[in-house]
Amino acid sequence: xxxxxxxxxxxxxxxxxxxxxxxxxxxxxxxxxxxxxxxxxxxxxxxxxxxxxxxxxxxxxxxxxxxxxxxxxxxxxxxxxxxxxxxxxxxxxxxxxxxxxxxxxxxxxxxxxxxxxxxxxxxxxxxxxxxxxxxxxxxxxxxxxxxxxxxxxxxxxxxxxxxxxxxxxxxxxxxxxxxxxxxxxxxxxxxxxxxxxxxxxxxxxxxxxxxxxxxxxxxxxxxxxxxxxxxxxxxxxxxxxxxxxxxxxxxxxxxxxxxxxxxxxxxxxxxxxxxxxxxxxxxxxxxxxxxxxxxxxxxxxxxxxxxxxxxxxxxxxxxxxxxxxxxxxxxxxxxxxx
Amino acid sequence: xxxxxxxxxxxxxxxxxxxxxxxxxxxxxxxxxxxxxxxxxxxxxxxxxxxxxxxxxxxxxxxxxxxxxxxxxxxxxxxxxxxxxxxxxxxxxxxxxxxxxxxxxxxxxxxxxxxxxxxxxxxxxxxxxxxxxxxxxxxxxxxxxxxxxxxxxxxxxxxxxxxxxxxxxxxxxxxxxxxxxxxxxxxxxxxxxxxxxxxxxxxxxxxxxxxxxxxxxxxxxxxxxxxxxxxxxxxxxxxxxxxxxxxxxxxxxxxxxxxxxxxxxxxxxxxxxxxxxxxxxxxxxxxxxxxxxxxxxxxxxxxxxxxxxxxxxxxxxxxxxxxxxxxxxxxxxxxxxx
Numbered sequence: 001x002x003x004x005x006x007x008x009x010x011x012x013x014x015x016x017x018x019x020x021x022x023x024x025x026x027x028x029x030x031x032x033x034x035x036x037x038x039x040x041x042x043x044x045x046x047x048x049x050x051x052x053x054x055x056x057x058x059x060x061x062x063x064x065x066x067x068x069x070x071x072x073x074x075x076x077x078x079x080x081x082x083x084x085x086x087x088x089x090x091x092x093x094x095x096x097x098x099x100x101x102x103x104x105x106x107x108x109x110x111x112x113x114x115x116x117x118x119x120x121x122x123x124x125x126x127x128x129x130x131x132x133x134x135x136x137x138x139x140x141x142x143x144x145x146x147x148x149x150x151x152x153x154x155x156x157x158x159x160x161x162x163x164x165x166x167x168x169x170x171x172x173x174x175x176x177x178x179x180x181x182x183x184x185x186x187x188x189x190x191x192x193x194x195x196x197x198x199x200x201x202x203x204x205x206x207x208x209x210x211x212x213x214x215x216x217x218x219x220x221x222x223x224x225x226x227x228x229x230x231x232x233x234x235x236x237x238x239x240x241x242x243x244x245x246x247x248x249x250x251x252x253x254x255x256x257x258x259x260x261x262x263x264x265x266x267x268x269x270x271x272x273x274x275x276x277x278x279x280x281x282x283x284x285x286x287x288x289x290x291x292x293x294x295x296x297x298x299x300x301x302x303x304x305x306x307x308x309x310x311x312x313x314x315x316x317x318x319x320x321x322x323x324x325x326x327x328x329x330x331x332x333x334x335x336x337x338x
Numbered sequence: 339x340x341x342x343x344x345x346x347x348x349x350x351x352x353x354x355x356x357x358x359x360x361x362x363x364x365x366x367x368x369x370x371x372x373x374x375x376x377x378x379x380x381x382x383x384x385x386x387x388x389x390x391x392x393x394x395x396x397x398x399x400x401x402x403x404x405x406x407x408x409x410x411x412x413x414x415x416x417x418x419x420x421x422x423x424x425x426x427x428x429x430x431x432x433x434x435x436x437x438x439x440x441x442x443x444x445x446x447x448x449x450x451x452x453x454x455x456x457x458x459x460x461x462x463x464x465x466x467x468x469x470x471x472x473x474x475x476x477x478x479x480x481x482x483x484x485x486x487x488x489x490x491x492x493x494x495x496x497x498x499x500x501x502x503x504x505x506x507x508x509x510x511x512x513x514x515x516x517x518x519x520x521x522x523x524x525x526x527x528x529x530x531x532x533x534x535x536x537x538x539x540x541x542x543x544x545x546x547x548x549x550x551x552x553x554x555x556x557x558x559x560x561x562x563x564x565x566x567x568x569x570x571x572x573x574x575x576x577x578x579x580x581x582x583x584x585x586x587x588x589x590x591x592x593x594x595x596x597x598x599x600x601x602x603x604x605x606x607x608x609x610x611x612x613x614x615x616x617x618x619x620x621x622x623x624x625x626x627x628x629x630x631x632x633x634x635x636x637x638x639x640x641x642x643x644x645x646x647x648x649x650x651x652x653x654x655x656x657x658x659x660x661x662x663x664x665x666x667x668x669x670x671x672x673x674x675x676x
Contacts, residue, residue: 162524176609178521185610186500187648192607195644197600199538208642262535269530270608271514272523304546306533310525 034095037080038331040147040324041065041072041101043117047324048079050087051331055154059087060324067119069112072101073126077133097130097139098334100147100326104188107142107333142333144326145191146182148319149175151329152277155320164191164267165319167280168260172218174267174276183271193266194218198259213266217259219282225252235282235289243288253292261296268312279319290318372433375418376669378485378662379403379410379439381455385662386417388425389669393492397424398662405457407450410439411464415471435468435477436672438485438664442526445480445671480671482664483529484520486657487513489667490615493658502529502605503657505618506598510552510559512605512614521609531604532556536597551604555597557620563590573620573627581626591630599634606650617657628656 040047044065050058061082066075080097103115110127112120127139142150145167153161160180167173172194176183183190194214195207202211215221219235226241226249228234238256241249264276283289294313301307319325378385382403388396399420404413418435441453448465450458465477480488483505491499498518505511510532514521521528532552533545540549553559557573564579564587566572576594579587602614621627632651639645657663 178516179519181517183516183609186612187610189607189648190610192610195642196604196607207644209638209645266534266604266608269527269534270604271521272525272528272530274524300547304533306545307547310527 034335035084035089035093036331036334037083037094037097038147038151038324038327038329038334039076039079039097039099040144040326040330041076041099041118042144043102046072046075046079047327048083049324049327049331050083051328051335057154057323057328059083060327061086065118069120069124069126069129072112072118072120072124073129073133076126076130080130080134080137094134094137096334096336097134097137098147098330098332099126099130099139099141100144100330100333101126101141102144105141105143107140107184110139110141112141138334140333140336142330143175143184143188145173145175146184147175147329147333148279148326149177149191149277149329150182150332151323151325151327152279152319153177153180154328154332155323155325156275158274161275162273163275163277164271164273165277165279165325166260166263166267168217168219168278168282169280170218170220172214172221172263174263176271176273178271178273193263196266198262213259213263216255217263219280221259222252222256222282225256233281233284235285239285239288254296257292257296260293261300264293264297264312264316265300265307268310268315274315276316277319278316279325283318284321286318286321290316372673373427373431374669374672375421375432375435376485376489376662376665376667376672377414377417377435377437378482378664378668379414379437379456380482381440384410384413384417385665386421387662387665387669388421389666389673395492395661395666397421398665399424403456407458407462407464407467410450410456410458410462411467411471414464414468418468418472418475432472432475434672434674435472435475436485436668436670437464437468437477437479438482438668438671439464439479440482443479443481445478445522448477448479450479476672478671478674480668481513481522481526483511483513484522485513485667485671486617486664487515487529487615487667488520488670489661489663489665490617490657491515491518492666492670493661493663494613496612499613500611501613501615502609502611503615503617503663504598504601504605506555506557506616506620507618508556508558510556510601512601514609514611516609516611531601534604536600551597551601554593555601557618559597560590560594560620563594571619571622573623577623577626592634595630595634598631599638602631602635602650602654603638603645606648606653612653614654615657616654617663621656622659624656624659628654 036051038049046063049060063075063079102117104113112124112126127141131139149165152165165175174191176191195212197211198213198216199211203215205212205215223234226238228237242253297313374389376387384401387398401417440455442451450462450464465479469477487503490503503513512529514529533550535549536551536554537549541553543550543553561572564576566575580591635651
């Protein structure tokens with residue numbers, strides 16, 4: 001895939017080059033021919049990416065978020081126009097747009113039911129709104145964890161990728177791609193492991209239970225246990241303090257690693273996914289995070305031949321950096337690959 | 339489906355009538371035409387069932403178990419011959435035989451790697467052995483939990499059944515059928531939730547960990563906590579004592595119900611299956627078991643709008659009684675429906 005000239009610079013923020021070795025997607029009967037755009041809409045920014053007809057990941061764009069249904073729809077349509085213009089694609093080239101959002105989404109109706117972080121508190125027919133702003137291009141919606149899992153799966157070389165995308169963000173949850181197919185679940189909550197009880201009678205959770213895994217294994221949990229100093233994010237401040245020998249920091253880091261390891265174990269023992277890909281804000285810690293989680297999994301396997309045989313530590317990886325994984329997955333939704 | 343005369347009596351033990359309302363299976367390209375036989379091989383008995391070309395469940399047979407590779411193979415071949423003879427089917431009518439076994443099975447190679455309860459401690463090419471004894475009829479193997487899940491799915495009216503079969507036997511584990519497809523997992527251990535930690539630092543488990551769910555939510559756990567009296571099975575004795583107000587029995591029953599509810603929660607939050615079907619020896623308790631597990635799930639949902647919205651209690655059911663669910667699933671494996 002050779003990108004048209006001028007395709008590598010978005011209007012706002014850094015753009016992301018197409019990663020090397022991105023797996024091409026075999027076009028099935030269900031896959032729309034043509035280009036697709038994927039958008040990963042978050043509380044502070046919208047990331048967009050263009051995906052070529054052969055599945056190659058192209059240039060991306062980053063726009064500041066606007067709140068509310070009209071704000072989100074307007075930013076989404078703008079991101080598509082910017083990507084198409086920058087890539088120099090002729091009108092009508094885009095066969096589909098996919099949008100991933102943090103909230104309760106009805107993919108069939110193309111409706112966002114609720115998305116507190118985006119300022120959407122009543123149902124919004126977002127797919128129709130964005131489509132109308134783009135001369136009728138088909139627009140599909142999906143939950144943000146599901147698009148992240150699809151994007152991570154697309155970036156693996158496996159013909160039938162099998163993984164959980166474990167997002168360590170404000171909260172804790174996973175998206176699942178099993179045997180190459182997105183697993184939404186019967187009520188659309190597959191992967192909501194953050195509300196399994198990790199510490200009986202433990203920390204209160206807004207969900208109404210106590211001791212939920214999310215209270216121990218999320219970015220929010222880390223910030224509560226070890227507030228960052230100045231402009232250093234909490235996870236960075238914590239890991240630095242632990243590395244420098246601060247006993248309190250070591251204890252907080254170890255408790256966090258144990259909880260993330262528990263989340264990995266739940267995913268592996270229940271669904272037996274080939275890979276657990278760790279993403280979300282905390283994953284920006286990179287290798288130091290991976291190291292402590294793997295060490296914890298290895299520790300637990302030391303006393304258990306059963307766990308040792310599962311090779312849990314080596315099945316955990318970090319989400320690829322420098323690639324807008326969620327936006328890539330959203331583009332696959334846009335071309336109906338889900 | 340009308341059964342040939344004489345098809346309703348097996349040579350040993352009770353036979354099971356075809357249940358009313360069994361869902362017919364649409365024959366796809368992968369489905370072998372013709373009759374199939376399913377065998378559920380256990381440590382004490384082998385249950386066999388004949389399934390018609392249209393998917394209707396026919397007569398069954400029960401044979402005493404024999405141990406070791408040759409014993410298991412011999413009993414399996416005998417069960418097939420008995421079913422075919424009793425149904426009066428002409429030679430060559432059986433297109434496939436499926437066998438479910440409690441152990442480590444390689445479905446592709448048709449080999450049992452290890453099955454302690456059957457006296458198989460080194461790899462046995464069981465599929466080839468049984469096939470040779472049956473004039474070359476194709477024979478396929480599968481794990482016993484997987485065939486139980488497939489059988490339970492077949493007995494639902496849903497076009498794409500979605501369930502976990504939660505077996506409360508000596509141990510605790512689940513089989514998964516997701517969106518109509520068997521989920522084996524990347525290393526064949528999907529559903530092994532019995533070795534998730536339920537009580538940190540709790541009862542030792544043969545797997546090497548402490549506090550595994552299996553130590554609290556299985557038939558083995560019940561027997562350890564409340565040994566049966568005389569010929570009354572432990573679960574029956576326990577529930578009777580609890581019903582009569584014995585405070586110790588109530589405590590053991592409540593702890594058990596809490597652990598089963600935890601297993602249900604893990605399955606629902608991780609995979610979001612439409613149904614959790616409870617089977618295994620303990621499920622013979624019937625409605626009293628279902629009642630205490632549902633009550634526990636309802637209790638937990640009382641303080642959590644999140645859990646309440648999942649309607650967990652009503653998604654739990656008991657495996658159908660009087661139907662050899664595992665053997666039915668094995669027959670589907672025999673006709674390649676997995």
